[in-house]
Amino acid sequence: MNIDRNLGSLLSDCVFEMERQVPYAAALAMERDGERFVLRNKSRIVEEVEPAKGAVFTVFTGKVFLEASVNDLTAKSMKDACRRLVEAARYEGIRYDGPEVDPGPSLKERFATTVEIRPEDLGLEEKMQALEETHARLNALDPNTADAVIQYGHVAVKELFVNRTKSLEQSLSRTQAVALLILRDENRSVSLHAGHCRQGGWEHASMDDSELTSLAEDCRLQLGAERLDPGFHDVIFSPEFAGIFAHEAFGHGMEADMFLKKRAMGEAYMGKETASPLVDMFDDPSLPGQAASYFFDHEGCLSAPTRLINKGVLCGALTDLNSALRLNLPRTANGRRESYERKVYARMSNTFFGTGNDTLANMLSDIEEGYLLDRPSNGMEDPKGWGIQLEGYLAREIRHGKLTGRVKSPVIVTGTVPDLLKSITMVGDRIEISGLGMCGKGHKEWVKVTDGGPYLRLRARLG
Secondary structure (H helix, E strand, O other): OOOEEEEEEEEHHHHHHHOOOOOOEEEEEEOEEEEEEEOOOOOOOOOEEEEEEEEEEEEOOOEEEEEEEEEOHHHHEEEEEEEHHHHHHHHHOOOOOOOOOOOOOEEEEEOOOOOOOOHOOOOHHHHHHHHHHHHHHOOOOOOOEEEEEEEEEEEEEEEEEEEEEEEHHHEEEEEEEEEEEEEEEEOOEEEEEEEEEEEEEHHHOOOOHHHHHHHHHHHHHHHHEEEOEEEEEEEEEEEHHHHEEEEEOHHHHEOOHHHHHOOOHHHOOOOEOOOOOOOOOEOOOOOOEEOOOOOOOOOOEOOOEEEEEOOOOOOOEEEOOOHHHHHOOOOOOEEOOOOOOOOOOOOOOOEEEOOOEEEEHHHHHHEEEEEEOOOOOEEEEEEOOOOEEEEEEEEEEEOEEEEEEEEEEOEEEEEHHHHHHHHEEEEEEOOEEEOOOOOEEEEOEEEEEEEEOOOOOEEEEEE
């Protein structure tokens, strides 16, 4: 998409014409493209990310929001869509005595992520050779390797938002590198993946030897691992495990459009003590370099951090324009779409626990028997009942204040969000954020998310 003066002017004209007949109107043009490489022991895949290009127009009738989208960015197509949208608004009934949408301060700005090496500047052969070298290093790390997989992906997105006061452009670029190892002996087969996803270009396409070696070592541990005895244990969550906890505990449960549907227990806890006083939690789409960061959301709200928990008290929710308007909540930059063809939801971005003052050594020191949970696999929550389940590959055994080197696998954490949060007794002093996540909502519309935190010590029921 060529985000030039002509397209911006066309969108502005469309917004102006619609607002002659409705209280509020906005427009968003989007384009996405990219590439994906997958190398396995017996196959190679190179494909483009399915390109998408189009625009979505939004009007507020004074009572409801209505939208129309087009995949043709010509003046005729866009004006026809806007005319039909206004006709639909008239049919619904237009009123000026309802809630008022604040278009925000006057602002014209252009943003872009930093890209050191543009993937389009490298040839197919050069990329494939580099990935082949990484694949060979991974494949040689263990004699029990049944398959080794290296995946590289790059996505570039361009977006232009316009309403009566704003004209905002952003170019977002992110690169993902993932390694998956499958080991097999005479008794069982196990697998484990690792990797990263960051804003930027080809400079993030490689995985260093330490990442690959650690992956192989942890995968190997699973081959001889036994199941742990179910019950309550003293545990430490690794930063990755803390991340999936943050995502599941305060993901959909604190997305305010779920409050409107009466499908989130979090609404009842607003302003109340929900966690240990040691706990802070944030969602922040403005974090530099993180895969889920952006400069403004798909409704033109500039990115800024949202504090979800302040010293144990639930104090914030993630809003889109509709939920903020209906619930009289502060607007946060969390109105996100999968594409111009999909509706806006209140969605997470970079969700993470804040730091504390404890080191991992301090957390371990007085645990007689317990586990350090690491390498999460997936999780799920029930926003309405606030139950939670977290799954992972490794429970690293702790005995007499030290890691023994033995592991149990797999591990499952179950409980309720407040119970787990209130059981936190120590919080680490350094945050790590993982960028491999995606999150689905509605009809499985997917957006990029990250999560993380420091090491956390707590009491949990394991299975």
